[in-house]
Amino acid sequence: MNIIIGCDHGALELKNFISTRLEGAGHSLTDIGCYDTTPVDYPDIAEELCHRLLKEHYDFGILLCGTGIGISIAANKINGIRAAHLSDTYSAAMAKAHNNANVITLGGRTLGCELAYSIVDSYMNAKFLGGIHEERINKISALES
Numbered sequence: 622m623n624i625i626i627g628c629d630h631g632a633l634e635l636k637n638f639i640s641t642r643l644e645g646a647g648h649s650l651t652d653i654g655c656y657d658t659t660p661v662d663y664p665d666i667a668e669e670l671c672h673r674l675l676k677e678h679y680d681f682g683i684l685l686c687g688t689g690i691g692i693s694i695a696a697n698k699i700n701g702i703r704a705a706h707l708s709d710t711y712s713a714a715m716a717k718a719h720n721n722a723n724v725i726t727l728g729g730r731t732l733g734c735e736l737a738y739s740i741v742d743s744y745m746n747a748k749f750l751g752g753i754h755e756e757r758i759n760k761i762s763a764l765e766s
């Protein structure tokens with residue numbers, strides 16, 4: 622898959638871990654930073670990643686901050702983004718199957734690296750079910766206007 626990833630200073634280690642694993646599994650990663658632990662503002666990372674996701678051709682995006690919450694809230698302000706903040710593998714699969722989330726968000730200070738990767742893997746292995754779920758997503762889109 623073609624994936625875009627970004628984090629703030631609260632999740633640098635987790636971003637690097639997930640990126641290494643995904644690249645090792647043969648996926649293509651575009652890393653928009655941050656690249657060191659100098660504090661950055663997570664809304665700026667969310668804005669850049671989401672706008673690129675909507676303009677360029679990625680399968681999905683991964684956003685990380687300390688908790689995964691702030692960056693999720695920011696991402697969901699952008700029309701066309703359905704960001705799911707995840708902390709378990711079942712929700713990860715449902716985020717794809719029912720919500721067709723195009724961004725997943727994770728917490729670098731709340732999740733162990735292995736659990737976080739399992740969450741990403743569960744999301745990637747799930748398929749969007751369409752049907753009634755698509756109709757509900759269309760209702761979400763209608764809320765944007």
Ligand code: RB5
Nearest residue numbers: 631686687688690691692
């Ligand atoms: C940064 O200190 C922290 O607030 C941020 O990474 C995130 O947890 C916000 O939701």
